[in-house]
Amino acid sequence: SxxxxxxxxxxxxxxxxxxxxxxxxxxxxxxxxxxxxxxxxxxxxxxxxxxxxxxxxxxxKRIIRCNPFENAKFEKEEKKIRFLQKSDVMKLMAMKMNDKEAELARLMFVFSCFTGLAISDMENLEYKHIQTAADGQMYIRKERQKTKVEFIVPLHTIAEAIISHCRKEQERSEEHLTVKEKDDHLVFHRNCSRSVMDTKLSIVGKACGIRQRLSFHMARHTFGTMSLSAGIPIESIAKMMGHASISSTQVYAQVTDKKISEDMDRLIAKQSAKEKETSEREACESSDIVTCKMEEPA
Structure with missing residues (x-):
């Protein structure tokens, strides 16, 4: 400096x-x-x-009265987000862990991939936050722990299945609770610290053969990118993720646009290579024909 x-x-x-x-x-x-x-x-x-x-x-030191740079604007740093491809999410869905904490970490990560819930919101998710619309569609309505902004997210069938699984597991081990107590109970029951859960999640990722180190926030980013790729309007994604402003959601649009551009570049390169190969093959075939004609007896 x-x-x-x-x-x-x-x-x-x-x-x-x-x-x-x-x-x-x-x-x-x-x-x-x-x-x-x-x-x-x-x-x-x-x-x-x-x-x-x-x-x-x-x-x-009273050399000057005020800092002339107090209101100066700094450079805007590009926000890089880490997320999983669908193929890696499928690996996580297929891999059941024998370790109790590791299995809970896996379930919570997959749940976040399909709901966009942050780890703090999953830790505080209660059955009372899960509601059913007139058309039978289940959804979560809750305030974000971080910003206190309300979010509403429809439940994917995979997220529904995870909630159903958690409820059955709890009912099996907590039959003494009343119906009212069950309604107010947490969906995800963890008996270890968050740092232990982070370690367990890392183990899950390695067991699934995923190169990237998994984090619960990565699952939230995965939801954002998958939703945008599926054609869900950015305004709806912002509401589902509980973003205070749409600018927070714009980062997923940038990532998706960049991926589309990279995919197109790969496709063009692949097509160019194929055309070059075809052209070279045709040239060789043409050369062979000419050679054959020249070798024909007069």
């Missing part, structure tokens, strides 16, 4: 800059200088933060 700043000052054709003359314009100039060097957004921000901290130190 110090080296970049020195080079920036030298690039301006001066040896030093008086701290009292520094304005927000200098911040923008420095940002442009760093971007021209091809640095990543996170690296640019790291350098800008370092410069801003220098200004705050100057304020604390």
């Amino acid at each position: 110090d080296r970049n700043l020195r080079e920036f000052v030298e690039n301006k054709g001066v040896q030093d800059i008086s701290i009292g003359t520094i304005t927000e314009d200098l911040f923008e100039e420095y940002r442009f200088f760093l971007k021209k060097r091809g640095l990543k957004a996170s690296t640019v921000n790291s350098n800008l933060c370092w410069l801003s901290r220098l200004m705050f130190r100057a304020v604390s």
Whole structure:
């Protein structure tokens, strides 16, 4: 950071800059200088933060009255999300674990892939949150633990089956509970810490032969990308995922668009290779015919 700043000052054709003359314009100039060097957004921000901290130190030492960069805008970092392909989700659905905690981790992950629930929302999901519409469609209506924004998500048959399985397991081990108590009971019963569940989920992923390290938030991202790929409107996905604004959901649109572009590139490359192979084969066949004709006796 110090080296970049020195080079920036030298690039301006001066040896030093008086701290009292520094304005927000200098911040923008420095940002442009760093971007021209091809640095990543996170690296640019790291350098800008370092410069801003220098200004705050100057304020604390009463060298300047206020930080000129206090309201300056930093680089927008590209948000990369991790999600699973359908084939990997299918592997998880097929693999039943003997270990109790690992099996619960697997069920919760698959449930999140088909509902978009975050781990904290699954931990607090009660049977009373599961309702049935007039047409018989079951759905979850609940507030997100993180944002307190209400979300409504229709239940996929796989999610319904997981809830039914959990209810039967609990009824088998908790027959003493009343019907009312059962209605208020948690759907997912875990008797270990979340960190243990994270470890168990990692074991599940390895057992299924999935290369990526699994996390419960990855399941939520998987729901978002699968829903968008299935043609569900982004506004509906935002409501189902309990996003406070649609901008949070836009990231899935970017990922889906990028994947479509990559798939198209692969398809074009495959088609080009096929056409080249056909062309070469036809050229060889044509050459053979010419050779045969030349060898024919007069």
